Amino acid sequence: MTESKPFPPLKNDLLLRAARGEKTERAPVWVMRQAGRYLPEFRAERVEHDFFKICRTPELATKVTLQPIDRYDGLLDASIIFSDILVIPQAMGMTVEMVPGKGPHFPEPLVLPADMAKLTKSVDVHKELQYVFDAITMTRHALNGRVPLIGFVGAPWTLMAYMIEGGGSKTLSKAKEWVFKYPKESHELLGRITDVCVDFLVGQVQAGAQMLQVFESWGGELSPHDFELFSLPYLAQIVTRVKAKLGKDKAVPMTVFAKGSWYALDKLSVIGYEVVSLDWTHTPESAKAITKGHVTLQGNMDPNVLLGGDEAIVATVERMIRGFGSTERYIANLGHGILPSVPVDAMGLFLKTVHRVGLEVAAEAKAAEAASDTKVLG
Numbered sequence: 144m145t146e147s148k149p150f151p152p153l154k155n156d157l158l159l160r161a162a163r164g165e166k167t168e169r170a171p172v173w174v175m176r177q178a179g180r181y182l183p184e185f186r187a188e189r190v191e192h193d194f195f196k197i198c199r200t201p202e203l204a205t206k207v208t209l210q211p212i213d214r215y216d217g218l219l220d221a222s223i224i225f226s227d228i229l230v231i232p233q234a235m236g237m238t239v240e241m242v243p244g245k246g247p248h249f250p251e252p253l254v255l256p257a258d259m260a261k262l263t264k265s266v267d268v269h270k271e272l273q274y275v276f277d278a279i280t281m282t283r284h285a286l287n288g289r290v291p292l293i294g295f296v297g298a299p300w301t302l303m304a305y306m307i308e309g310g311g312s313k314t315l316s317k318a319k320e321w322v323f324k325y326p327k328e329s330h331e332l333l334g335r336i337t338d339v340c341v342d343f344l345v346g347q348v349q350a351g352a353q354m355l356q357v358f359e360s361w362g363g364e365l366s367p368h369d370f371e372l373f374s375l376p377y378l379a380q381i382v383t384r385v386k387a388k389l390g391k392d393k394a395v396p397m398t399v400f401a402k403g404s405w406y407a408l409d410k411l412s413v414i415g416y417e418v419v420s421l422d423w424t425h426t427p428e429s430a431k432a433i434t435k436g437h438v439t440l441q442g443n444m445d446p447n448v449l450l451g452g453d454e455a456i457v458a459t460v461e462r463m464i465r466g467f468g469s470t471e472r473y474i475a476n477l478g479h480g481i482l483p484s485v486p487v488d489a490m491g492l493f494l495k496t497v498h499r500v501g502l503e504v505a506a507e508a509k510a511a512e513a514a515s516d517t518k519v520l521g
């Protein structure tokens with residue numbers, strides 16, 4: 144299926160231009176988890192189908208990926224393939240179930256390092272995860288060039304934590320016990336997950352993904368010291384190896400999102416990713432000062448503002464766009480995934496306000512530039 148017929152030409156490349164550091168007419172916008180339970184049309188699919196059945200059926204994954212693009216017609220500047228970060232533990236041989244109302248559940252998590260023997264030694268992503276590649280190719284055609292398609296993986300530390308905890312956790316005590324008690328084996332596990340991440344991301348680009356995001360959702364659970372040992376080197380390996388494997392002509396922009404790891408922003412901006420996605424614990428000013436223009440910044444409104452009513456949404460978006468600027472090195476987004484309880488109109492207002500304020504800020508910048516040109520000439 145891969146590369147069988149050429150993809151339709153891209154009509155909106157704002158996201159890719161912003162990622163590459165080129166000027167944009169306004170800041171592009173998309174939202175993490177934009178296809179999900181806050182959408183009634185997604186909940187209707189879930190009545191019919193199990194979560195992982197949707198992920199594994201390209202027609203269904205395509206349909207659900209397009210739901211927010213159709214509903215917010217012309218307001219979203221990117222799509223993200225409908226899947227989950229936990230497809231990698233599945234590809235490594237683990238069972239993962241999605242329990243309605245509870246989240247992911249691993250009936251047999253890794254308890255001791257000896258349990259790593261149960262994991263598949265060398266994972267063939269074209270065998271285990273071909274359904275994601277097929278979903279990407281099908282979605283790319285179905286999008287018909289309206290917006291670019293983003294592929295993604297979970298980062299090694301976050302995936303290792305799920306594989307040991309067996310699901311969500313407040314303290315991550317079991318996963319942390321591993322890194323402190325069995326550091327050598329933890330690095331071995333992280334290395335094995337990294338190998339799968341690299342092959343999976345390369346395959347996603349070959350199947351049609353036009354940008355990639357790496358989700359280190361549990362980065363902030365590690366101290367700065369431990370983040371440097373157990374997260375950062377693997378995030379760095381992923382971007383270096385994916386870009387090397389694809390080569391200069393095929394490589395696509397890559398984003399890293401290490402939620403909670405505010406202390407590592409300087410380091411995250413110099414390991415090879417074009418974009419660093421921020422949670423809401425940064426001000427635009429400090430994030431820009433720390434990253435010194437090395438990367439495009441993405442984010443970062445607290446998703447809970449979407450529950451706070453129209454005034455709160457408009458005021459927060461104003462502050463965010465005015466802080467980050469609109470035309471250079473910025474992609475508007477939330478600071479984490481949209482929550483299932485968000486009203487669909489609140490999401491609509493968020494997107495419309497990003498467009499409105501983004502265009503205003505761009506026009507003001509242009510006027511200021513023209514004024515300073517006249518001054519120089521005069």
Ligand SMILES: Cc1c2[nH]c(c1CCC(=O)O)Cc1[nH]c(c(CCC(=O)O)c1C)Cc1[nH]c(c(CCC(=O)O)c1C)Cc1[nH]c(c(C)c1CCC(=O)O)C2
Pocket residue numbers: 174175176177178179180189194223224225226227228229241242243244245246247295311358360479480
């Ligand atoms: C940690 C993580 C997971 N999955 C993901 C992350 C990283 C992002 C983050 O930090 O939030 C990534 C993810 N999961 C999903 C997407 C789809 C694409 C999109 O952004 O629209 C993406 C990018 C769909 C999903 N993944 C999940 C749902 C809801 C499940 C359902 O329909 O029952 C969706 C739409 C389930 C899921 N999957 C996961 C959890 C913890 C849960 C349960 C909590 C929740 O529902 O928000 C693991």
